[in-house]
Amino acid sequence: MKKQSQISIYLIIYSSIAIFLLSGLIIWINYFILSTAKDVYKKRILQIAEAGAEYYRWHLNHSPKDYTDGTNQPGPYVHNFYDRKGNLIGKFILEITPPPTGSTIVKIKSKGILNEYPNLEKIVEVTLGIPSFAKYSSVLNDNVRFGQGTYVYGEIYSNKGIRFDGVAYNLVSSALTTYDDPDHEGPNEWAVHTHVNPIDPYPPTPLPNRPDIFKAGRKVGVPNVDFNGITKNLSEIKNIASTSGKYVGPSNAQGYEIVLKTDGTFDLYKVTQKYPACYTYSSFGYVDTWSIKNKTFIGNFQIPANGVIFVEDNLWVSGQINNKRLLIGSARFPDQITNRTNIIINQSLKYTNYDGKDVIGLIAQNNILIGLKSEDNLRIDAALVAQNGQVGRLYYSYNCGAEYKRNSITVYGMIGSNLRYGFSWVCGDIYCSGYKDRYLIYDANLLFGPPPEFPLTTDFYDILKWQEIK
Secondary structure, three states, X not given: OHXXXXXXXXXXXXXXXXXXXXXXXXXXXXXXXXXXXXXHHHHHHHHHHHHHHHHXXXXXXXXXXXXXXXXXXOXXXXXXXXXOOOOEEEEEEEEEEOOOOOOOOEEEEEEEEEOOXXXXXXXXXXXXXXXXXXXXXXXXXXXXXXXXXXXXXXXXXXXXOEEEOOEEOOOEEEOOOEEOOOOOOOOOEEOEEOOOOOOOOOOOOOOOOOOOOEOOOEEEOOOOOOHHHHOOOHHHHHHHHHHHOEEEOOOOOOEEEXXXXXXXXXXXXXXXEEOOOEEOOOOOOEEOOOOEEEEEEEEEEEOOOOOEEEEOOOEEEEEEEOOOEEEEEEOOOOOOHHHOOOEEOOOOEEXXXXXXXXXXXXXXXXXXXXXXXXXXXXXXXXXXXXXXXXXEEOOOOHHHOHHHEEEEEEEEEEEEEOOOOEOEEEEOOEEEEEEEEEEEEEOHHHOOOOOOOOOEOOOOOEEEEEEEOO
8 A cells, every 4th residue: 555655646746747748848839839930020020120221212213303202391201011912911110211402321221010810010211322523532534644743542433544642542444555745755554553663664564463553543534424414503503502502793893702610601702803914935925814803792691491593603612511501503504615714723712520520622614723822731622523624723933923832732522623733733743833732632421422503423212221129
Protein backbone atom coordinates (compact mmCIF):
# COMPACT_ATOMS: atom_id res chain seq x y z
CA MET A 1 0.00 0.00 0.00
CA LYS A 2 2.84 2.30 0.88
CA LYS A 3 4.50 1.52 -2.44
CA GLN A 4 1.33 2.38 -4.35
CA SER A 5 1.09 5.70 -2.52
CA GLN A 6 4.66 6.57 -3.50
CA ILE A 7 3.89 5.75 -7.16
CA SER A 8 0.81 7.98 -7.05
CA ILE A 9 2.87 10.87 -5.64
CA TYR A 10 5.51 10.43 -8.30
CA LEU A 11 2.83 10.25 -10.97
CA ILE A 12 1.25 13.45 -9.74
CA ILE A 13 4.63 15.23 -9.60
CA TYR A 14 5.74 14.12 -13.05
CA SER A 15 2.30 14.76 -14.50
CA SER A 16 2.37 18.26 -13.06
CA ILE A 17 5.83 18.89 -14.51
CA ALA A 18 4.70 17.54 -17.87
CA ILE A 19 1.56 19.66 -17.84
CA PHE A 20 3.61 22.72 -16.85
CA LEU A 21 6.14 22.14 -19.61
CA LEU A 22 3.43 21.39 -22.15
CA SER A 23 1.52 24.51 -21.13
CA GLY A 24 4.71 26.58 -21.50
CA LEU A 25 5.35 25.01 -24.88
CA ILE A 26 1.79 25.76 -26.00
CA ILE A 27 2.09 29.35 -24.74
CA TRP A 28 5.44 29.75 -26.50
CA ILE A 29 4.07 28.26 -29.74
CA ASN A 30 1.03 30.52 -29.52
CA TYR A 31 3.26 33.56 -28.85
CA PHE A 32 5.52 32.58 -31.74
CA ILE A 33 2.54 32.22 -34.08
CA LEU A 34 1.07 35.55 -32.97
CA SER A 35 4.47 37.25 -33.13
CA THR A 36 5.11 35.89 -36.61
CA ALA A 37 1.65 36.94 -37.72
CA LYS A 38 2.22 40.37 -36.20
CA ASP A 39 5.52 40.71 -38.06
CA VAL A 40 3.81 39.72 -41.30
CA TYR A 41 1.12 42.34 -40.72
CA LYS A 42 3.73 44.95 -39.78
CA LYS A 43 5.47 44.35 -43.09
CA ARG A 44 2.17 44.65 -44.88
CA ILE A 45 1.44 47.92 -43.06
CA LEU A 46 4.91 49.19 -43.96
CA GLN A 47 4.21 48.36 -47.59
CA ILE A 48 1.01 50.42 -47.39
CA ALA A 49 2.96 53.37 -45.97
CA GLU A 50 5.57 53.03 -48.72
CA ALA A 51 2.81 52.87 -51.32
CA GLY A 52 1.54 56.22 -50.02
CA ALA A 53 4.94 57.84 -50.46
CA GLU A 54 5.33 56.37 -53.95
CA TYR A 55 1.84 57.55 -54.87
CA TYR A 56 2.70 61.12 -53.98
CA ARG A 57 6.01 60.97 -55.79
CA TRP A 58 4.03 59.91 -58.87
CA HIS A 59 1.58 62.75 -58.23
CA LEU A 60 4.38 65.33 -58.04
CA ASN A 61 5.95 64.08 -61.25
CA HIS A 62 2.65 64.89 -62.98
CA SER A 63 1.87 68.05 -60.96
CA PRO A 64 5.28 69.32 -59.77
CA LYS A 65 3.95 72.23 -57.73
CA ASP A 66 0.87 70.62 -56.15
CA TYR A 67 1.56 70.10 -52.44
CA THR A 68 -2.11 69.70 -51.43
CA ASP A 69 -2.94 66.37 -53.14
CA GLY A 70 -5.11 68.13 -55.70
CA THR A 71 -7.46 69.51 -53.03
CA ASN A 72 -6.05 73.02 -52.52
CA GLN A 73 -6.73 72.35 -48.83
CA PRO A 74 -4.40 71.65 -45.90
CA GLY A 75 -3.70 68.01 -45.03
CA PRO A 76 -3.49 65.33 -43.84
CA TYR A 77 -4.76 63.45 -46.90
CA VAL A 78 -6.38 60.02 -46.49
CA HIS A 79 -6.46 57.36 -49.26
CA ASN A 80 -8.02 53.90 -49.15
CA PHE A 81 -5.72 51.03 -49.98
CA TYR A 82 -6.92 47.95 -51.93
CA ASP A 83 -5.24 44.61 -52.52
CA ARG A 84 -4.75 43.23 -56.01
CA LYS A 85 -8.21 41.61 -55.91
CA GLY A 86 -9.87 44.95 -55.22
CA ASN A 87 -10.54 44.31 -51.54
CA LEU A 88 -10.28 47.31 -49.20
CA ILE A 89 -7.65 46.28 -46.65
CA GLY A 90 -6.37 49.57 -45.21
CA LYS A 91 -5.42 53.17 -45.85
CA PHE A 92 -2.49 55.55 -45.95
CA ILE A 93 -2.47 59.05 -44.50
CA LEU A 94 -0.18 61.68 -46.05
CA GLU A 95 1.38 64.83 -44.62
CA ILE A 96 3.16 66.98 -47.23
CA THR A 97 5.78 69.60 -46.34
CA PRO A 98 6.24 71.90 -49.37
CA PRO A 99 9.67 73.31 -50.23
CA PRO A 100 10.78 76.68 -48.88
CA THR A 101 10.99 79.53 -51.37
CA GLY A 102 13.43 78.66 -54.12
CA SER A 103 14.06 75.11 -52.94
CA THR A 104 12.84 71.93 -54.68
CA ILE A 105 12.99 69.73 -51.58
CA VAL A 106 9.63 68.20 -50.57
CA LYS A 107 9.04 65.99 -47.53
CA ILE A 108 6.34 63.30 -47.55
CA LYS A 109 5.25 61.58 -44.34
CA SER A 110 3.09 58.53 -45.02
CA LYS A 111 1.29 56.52 -42.30
CA GLY A 112 0.08 53.01 -43.17
CA ILE A 113 -2.90 51.38 -41.39
CA LEU A 114 -4.35 47.87 -41.89
CA ASN A 115 -8.07 47.41 -41.20
CA GLU A 116 -7.47 44.02 -39.60
CA TYR A 117 -5.10 45.56 -37.00
CA PRO A 118 -6.16 49.21 -36.66
CA ASN A 119 -3.93 49.76 -33.61
CA LEU A 120 -0.80 48.91 -35.56
CA GLU A 121 0.75 51.59 -37.78
CA LYS A 122 3.94 52.28 -39.70
CA ILE A 123 5.24 55.70 -40.74
CA VAL A 124 7.83 56.46 -43.39
CA GLU A 125 9.26 59.87 -44.31
CA VAL A 126 10.66 60.45 -47.79
CA THR A 127 12.59 63.53 -48.93
CA LEU A 128 12.36 64.34 -52.65
CA GLY A 129 14.10 66.95 -54.78
CA ILE A 130 14.61 68.11 -58.37
CA PRO A 131 18.28 68.83 -59.22
CA SER A 132 19.04 72.30 -60.59
CA PHE A 133 21.55 73.31 -63.23
CA ALA A 134 23.69 74.67 -60.40
CA LYS A 135 25.50 71.33 -60.15
CA TYR A 136 28.85 72.78 -61.23
CA SER A 137 31.23 75.24 -59.66
CA SER A 138 31.81 76.55 -63.19
CA VAL A 139 29.87 75.63 -66.33
CA LEU A 140 30.96 77.32 -69.56
CA ASN A 141 30.02 77.44 -73.20
CA ASP A 142 33.38 78.64 -74.54
CA ASN A 143 37.10 77.99 -74.50
CA VAL A 144 38.47 78.99 -71.12
CA ARG A 145 41.77 79.40 -69.30
CA PHE A 146 42.11 79.05 -65.55
CA GLY A 147 45.48 80.62 -64.75
CA GLN A 148 47.93 80.01 -61.95
CA GLY A 149 46.56 81.34 -58.68
CA THR A 150 43.10 79.85 -59.35
CA TYR A 151 41.78 77.40 -56.73
CA VAL A 152 38.51 75.64 -57.58
CA TYR A 153 36.60 73.59 -54.98
CA GLY A 154 33.85 72.24 -57.22
CA GLU A 155 33.26 70.51 -60.55
CA ILE A 156 34.24 72.37 -63.75
CA TYR A 157 32.65 71.75 -67.13
CA SER A 158 32.92 73.37 -70.57
CA ASN A 159 31.34 72.58 -73.92
CA LYS A 160 34.70 73.63 -75.39
CA GLY A 161 38.34 73.46 -74.32
CA ILE A 162 39.87 74.09 -70.90
CA ARG A 163 43.43 75.12 -70.14
CA PHE A 164 43.86 74.72 -66.41
CA ASP A 165 47.00 75.96 -64.67
CA GLY A 166 45.64 76.38 -61.14
CA VAL A 167 44.54 73.70 -58.66
CA ALA A 168 41.25 71.80 -59.13
CA TYR A 169 39.91 69.89 -56.13
CA ASN A 170 37.11 68.30 -58.16
CA LEU A 171 36.60 66.87 -61.63
CA VAL A 172 37.41 68.99 -64.71
CA SER A 173 35.53 67.91 -67.88
CA SER A 174 35.10 68.99 -71.50
CA ALA A 175 32.63 67.93 -74.18
CA LEU A 176 35.50 68.05 -76.70
CA THR A 177 38.33 65.58 -77.02
CA THR A 178 40.89 67.97 -78.55
CA TYR A 179 40.84 71.64 -79.57
CA ASP A 180 42.98 74.49 -80.86
CA ASP A 181 43.90 76.55 -77.79
CA PRO A 182 43.47 80.21 -78.87
CA ASP A 183 46.01 81.43 -76.29
CA HIS A 184 48.99 80.21 -78.33
CA GLU A 185 50.01 78.74 -81.65
CA GLY A 186 50.68 75.08 -82.28
CA PRO A 187 48.82 71.83 -82.96
CA ASN A 188 45.57 70.82 -81.30
CA GLU A 189 45.80 69.94 -77.62
CA TRP A 190 43.76 67.76 -75.31
CA ALA A 191 40.47 69.46 -74.41
CA VAL A 192 41.48 69.53 -70.73
CA HIS A 193 45.19 70.26 -70.39
CA THR A 194 47.75 72.17 -68.34
CA HIS A 195 50.88 74.14 -69.15
CA VAL A 196 52.26 73.80 -65.63
CA ASN A 197 55.58 71.97 -65.95
CA PRO A 198 55.84 69.31 -67.13
CA ILE A 199 53.50 70.55 -69.91
CA ASP A 200 50.94 67.99 -71.11
CA PRO A 201 51.88 66.14 -74.31
CA TYR A 202 50.03 66.69 -77.58
CA PRO A 203 47.51 64.10 -78.80
CA PRO A 204 47.54 61.22 -79.47
CA THR A 205 50.00 60.71 -76.61
CA PRO A 206 47.79 59.81 -73.62
CA LEU A 207 47.18 62.37 -70.91
CA PRO A 208 49.36 61.78 -67.86
CA ASN A 209 48.06 61.63 -64.31
CA ARG A 210 48.51 65.10 -62.78
CA PRO A 211 47.27 64.98 -59.17
CA ASP A 212 49.19 68.19 -58.43
CA ILE A 213 46.78 70.05 -60.76
CA PHE A 214 43.73 67.80 -61.16
CA LYS A 215 43.29 66.34 -57.68
CA ALA A 216 40.07 64.52 -58.64
CA GLY A 217 41.05 63.82 -62.24
CA ARG A 218 39.88 65.12 -65.63
CA LYS A 219 37.74 63.89 -68.51
CA VAL A 220 37.39 64.73 -72.19
CA GLY A 221 34.66 63.84 -74.66
CA VAL A 222 31.84 63.85 -72.09
CA PRO A 223 28.20 64.57 -73.11
CA ASN A 224 27.39 68.14 -74.09
CA VAL A 225 25.50 70.42 -71.68
CA ASP A 226 22.62 72.41 -73.17
CA PHE A 227 23.59 75.91 -72.06
CA ASN A 228 20.25 77.27 -73.23
CA GLY A 229 18.67 75.20 -70.48
CA ILE A 230 20.85 76.89 -67.88
CA THR A 231 19.83 80.41 -68.89
CA LYS A 232 16.34 81.00 -67.59
CA ASN A 233 14.00 82.96 -69.83
CA LEU A 234 14.47 86.49 -68.48
CA SER A 235 11.13 87.65 -69.89
CA GLU A 236 9.46 85.03 -67.68
CA ILE A 237 11.39 86.34 -64.66
CA LYS A 238 10.20 89.86 -65.57
CA ASN A 239 6.57 88.66 -65.62
CA ILE A 240 6.93 86.95 -62.23
CA ALA A 241 8.55 90.05 -60.70
CA SER A 242 5.86 92.30 -62.19
CA THR A 243 2.97 90.29 -60.77
CA SER A 244 4.23 89.04 -57.41
CA GLY A 245 7.81 90.25 -56.92
CA LYS A 246 9.60 93.57 -57.42
CA TYR A 247 9.94 95.10 -60.90
CA VAL A 248 12.14 98.16 -61.56
CA GLY A 249 11.74 99.85 -64.94
CA PRO A 250 14.32 101.65 -67.13
CA SER A 251 16.32 104.34 -65.31
CA ASN A 252 16.89 106.67 -68.25
CA ALA A 253 20.35 107.07 -66.71
CA GLN A 254 23.28 104.67 -66.17
CA GLY A 255 21.24 102.04 -64.34
CA TYR A 256 20.53 101.13 -60.71
CA GLU A 257 22.31 99.97 -57.58
CA ILE A 258 20.77 97.50 -55.12
CA VAL A 259 22.29 97.26 -51.63
CA LEU A 260 20.89 94.23 -49.77
CA LYS A 261 20.40 94.39 -46.01
CA THR A 262 20.19 91.76 -43.26
CA ASP A 263 16.82 93.11 -42.08
CA GLY A 264 15.11 91.73 -45.20
CA THR A 265 15.11 94.99 -47.15
CA PHE A 266 17.21 96.61 -49.86
CA ASP A 267 18.17 100.17 -50.71
CA LEU A 268 17.63 101.20 -54.33
CA TYR A 269 19.69 103.93 -56.00
CA LYS A 270 19.65 105.41 -59.48
CA VAL A 271 23.19 105.56 -60.92
CA THR A 272 23.56 108.98 -62.50
CA GLN A 273 27.27 108.94 -63.37
CA LYS A 274 30.05 106.39 -63.85
CA TYR A 275 33.78 106.98 -63.65
CA PRO A 276 34.94 107.73 -67.19
CA ALA A 277 36.45 105.03 -69.37
CA CYS A 278 40.20 104.60 -69.00
CA TYR A 279 42.79 104.02 -71.72
CA THR A 280 44.66 100.72 -71.72
CA TYR A 281 46.64 99.67 -74.79
CA SER A 282 45.92 100.14 -78.47
CA SER A 283 44.45 96.64 -78.76
CA PHE A 284 41.83 97.50 -76.12
CA GLY A 285 41.61 101.29 -76.35
CA TYR A 286 39.27 102.93 -73.84
CA VAL A 287 37.56 100.49 -71.47
CA ASP A 288 34.43 101.16 -69.39
CA THR A 289 35.26 101.26 -65.69
CA TRP A 290 31.79 100.01 -64.65
CA SER A 291 32.23 101.93 -61.40
CA ILE A 292 29.77 104.34 -59.77
CA LYS A 293 30.76 108.00 -59.34
CA ASN A 294 27.38 109.52 -58.47
CA LYS A 295 24.00 108.06 -57.50
CA THR A 296 20.62 109.17 -56.15
CA PHE A 297 18.73 107.37 -53.38
CA ILE A 298 15.28 106.18 -54.48
CA GLY A 299 14.03 104.28 -51.43
CA ASN A 300 14.15 101.28 -49.12
CA PHE A 301 12.04 98.26 -50.10
CA GLN A 302 11.13 94.88 -48.66
CA ILE A 303 12.60 91.86 -50.40
CA PRO A 304 9.45 90.30 -51.95
CA ALA A 305 8.02 87.12 -50.46
CA ASN A 306 8.71 85.12 -53.64
CA GLY A 307 12.29 86.41 -53.71
CA VAL A 308 12.17 87.61 -57.33
CA ILE A 309 13.52 91.04 -58.35
CA PHE A 310 13.83 92.19 -61.96
CA VAL A 311 15.57 95.34 -63.20
CA GLU A 312 15.16 96.48 -66.79
CA ASP A 313 18.56 98.20 -66.90
CA ASN A 314 22.21 97.78 -65.91
CA LEU A 315 22.53 96.88 -62.25
CA TRP A 316 25.14 97.13 -59.47
CA VAL A 317 24.60 94.72 -56.54
CA SER A 318 26.20 94.48 -53.09
CA GLY A 319 25.31 93.94 -49.43
CA GLN A 320 24.34 91.02 -47.19
CA ILE A 321 21.24 88.89 -46.63
CA ASN A 322 20.01 86.92 -43.64
CA ASN A 323 17.53 84.03 -44.02
CA LYS A 324 16.54 85.13 -47.51
CA ARG A 325 16.43 83.36 -50.87
CA LEU A 326 16.29 85.59 -53.92
CA LEU A 327 16.85 85.80 -57.65
CA ILE A 328 17.77 89.09 -59.33
CA GLY A 329 17.46 89.35 -63.10
CA SER A 330 18.60 92.14 -65.40
CA ALA A 331 17.55 92.62 -69.04
CA ARG A 332 16.12 95.04 -71.60
CA PHE A 333 13.33 94.16 -73.98
CA PRO A 334 13.04 93.69 -76.85
CA ASP A 335 16.32 91.78 -76.75
CA GLN A 336 18.89 93.55 -78.94
CA ILE A 337 22.57 92.60 -78.93
CA THR A 338 23.80 96.19 -78.58
CA ASN A 339 21.34 97.00 -75.80
CA ARG A 340 21.75 94.02 -73.47
CA THR A 341 22.24 94.70 -69.77
CA ASN A 342 25.02 93.82 -67.34
CA ILE A 343 25.18 93.10 -63.62
CA ILE A 344 28.21 94.61 -61.85
CA ILE A 345 29.63 93.58 -58.46
CA ASN A 346 32.27 95.93 -57.03
CA GLN A 347 31.56 95.51 -53.31
CA SER A 348 31.16 92.23 -51.46
CA LEU A 349 27.87 90.32 -51.68
CA LYS A 350 27.51 88.02 -48.68
CA TYR A 351 25.35 85.46 -46.88
CA THR A 352 24.86 85.38 -43.13
CA ASN A 353 24.08 81.64 -43.12
CA TYR A 354 25.93 79.01 -45.14
CA ASP A 355 23.56 76.09 -44.53
CA GLY A 356 21.22 76.76 -47.47
CA LYS A 357 19.03 79.32 -45.69
CA ASP A 358 20.64 82.15 -47.67
CA VAL A 359 20.75 81.97 -51.47
CA ILE A 360 21.29 84.62 -54.16
CA GLY A 361 21.01 84.09 -57.90
CA LEU A 362 22.07 86.73 -60.43
CA ILE A 363 21.12 86.30 -64.09
CA ALA A 364 22.32 88.97 -66.51
CA GLN A 365 21.17 89.31 -70.09
CA ASN A 366 24.76 90.05 -71.12
CA ASN A 367 27.71 90.05 -68.68
CA ILE A 368 28.33 89.79 -64.97
CA LEU A 369 31.30 92.10 -64.43
CA ILE A 370 33.72 93.21 -61.74
CA GLY A 371 34.46 96.90 -62.28
CA LEU A 372 37.72 98.80 -61.99
CA LYS A 373 37.05 100.26 -58.54
CA SER A 374 36.29 96.93 -56.86
CA GLU A 375 37.31 95.76 -53.41
CA ASP A 376 40.89 94.55 -53.05
CA ASN A 377 39.61 91.36 -51.37
CA LEU A 378 36.20 90.75 -52.90
CA ARG A 379 33.75 88.04 -51.82
CA ILE A 380 30.68 87.05 -53.84
CA ASP A 381 28.19 84.58 -52.36
CA ALA A 382 25.87 83.82 -55.29
CA ALA A 383 25.03 81.73 -58.32
CA LEU A 384 26.20 83.86 -61.27
CA VAL A 385 24.83 83.36 -64.78
CA ALA A 386 25.82 85.49 -67.80
CA GLN A 387 23.19 84.54 -70.36
CA ASN A 388 24.87 85.83 -73.52
CA GLY A 389 28.16 87.24 -72.25
CA GLN A 390 30.86 86.44 -69.72
CA VAL A 391 31.44 86.36 -65.99
CA GLY A 392 34.66 88.27 -65.43
CA ARG A 393 36.67 91.48 -65.21
CA LEU A 394 37.76 93.58 -68.16
CA TYR A 395 41.41 94.24 -68.87
CA TYR A 396 42.62 97.37 -67.05
CA SER A 397 46.22 98.55 -67.35
CA TYR A 398 48.30 100.72 -65.00
CA ASN A 399 47.00 103.74 -66.92
CA CYS A 400 43.65 103.16 -65.17
CA GLY A 401 45.05 103.73 -61.67
CA ALA A 402 46.10 101.62 -58.71
CA GLU A 403 42.96 99.46 -58.86
CA TYR A 404 44.05 97.79 -62.11
CA LYS A 405 45.53 95.03 -59.94
CA ARG A 406 43.59 93.53 -57.03
CA ASN A 407 44.52 90.93 -54.43
CA SER A 408 41.90 88.17 -54.15
CA ILE A 409 38.36 87.26 -55.19
CA THR A 410 36.27 84.47 -53.66
CA VAL A 411 33.11 83.21 -55.32
CA TYR A 412 31.01 80.94 -53.09
CA GLY A 413 28.27 79.50 -55.27
CA MET A 414 28.62 78.75 -58.98
CA ILE A 415 29.47 80.40 -62.29
CA GLY A 416 27.60 79.93 -65.56
CA SER A 417 29.23 81.85 -68.40
CA ASN A 418 28.28 81.73 -72.08
CA LEU A 419 31.59 83.30 -73.07
CA ARG A 420 35.06 82.93 -71.63
CA TYR A 421 35.20 83.45 -67.86
CA GLY A 422 38.06 85.26 -66.13
CA PHE A 423 38.90 87.59 -63.24
CA SER A 424 42.61 87.81 -64.06
CA TRP A 425 44.75 88.66 -67.09
CA VAL A 426 48.20 87.39 -67.98
CA CYS A 427 50.55 89.05 -70.44
CA GLY A 428 52.46 86.10 -71.85
CA ASP A 429 52.70 84.06 -68.67
CA ILE A 430 52.91 87.01 -66.27
CA TYR A 431 49.95 88.23 -64.20
CA CYS A 432 49.34 91.82 -65.31
CA SER A 433 45.73 92.80 -64.44
CA GLY A 434 42.77 91.77 -62.31
CA TYR A 435 42.80 89.54 -59.23
CA LYS A 436 46.01 87.76 -58.33
CA ASP A 437 44.31 84.94 -56.41
CA ARG A 438 40.94 83.44 -57.35
CA TYR A 439 38.98 81.04 -55.14
CA LEU A 440 35.93 79.36 -56.65
CA ILE A 441 34.03 77.40 -54.00
CA TYR A 442 30.97 75.39 -54.95
CA ASP A 443 27.90 75.74 -52.73
CA ALA A 444 26.45 72.22 -52.63
CA ASN A 445 23.15 73.59 -51.28
CA LEU A 446 22.43 74.94 -54.78
CA LEU A 447 21.87 71.49 -56.27
CA PHE A 448 18.47 70.92 -54.66
CA GLY A 449 18.01 74.35 -53.08
CA PRO A 450 18.71 76.82 -55.90
CA PRO A 451 17.54 80.45 -55.98
CA PRO A 452 13.84 81.03 -56.73
CA GLU A 453 12.89 80.38 -60.37
CA PHE A 454 16.40 79.08 -61.13
CA PRO A 455 16.49 76.63 -64.07
CA LEU A 456 16.15 72.93 -63.21
CA THR A 457 17.50 69.91 -65.07
CA THR A 458 14.12 68.14 -65.18
CA ASP A 459 10.59 68.19 -63.79
CA PHE A 460 11.00 64.79 -62.12
CA TYR A 461 11.72 64.25 -58.44
CA ASP A 462 14.57 62.11 -57.15
CA ILE A 463 14.51 60.35 -53.76
CA LEU A 464 17.12 62.02 -51.56
CA LYS A 465 16.33 60.31 -48.25
CA TRP A 466 14.07 57.50 -47.05
CA GLN A 467 13.56 56.56 -43.43
CA GLU A 468 11.15 54.53 -41.32
CA ILE A 469 10.31 56.73 -38.33
CA LYS A 470 7.82 54.37 -36.63
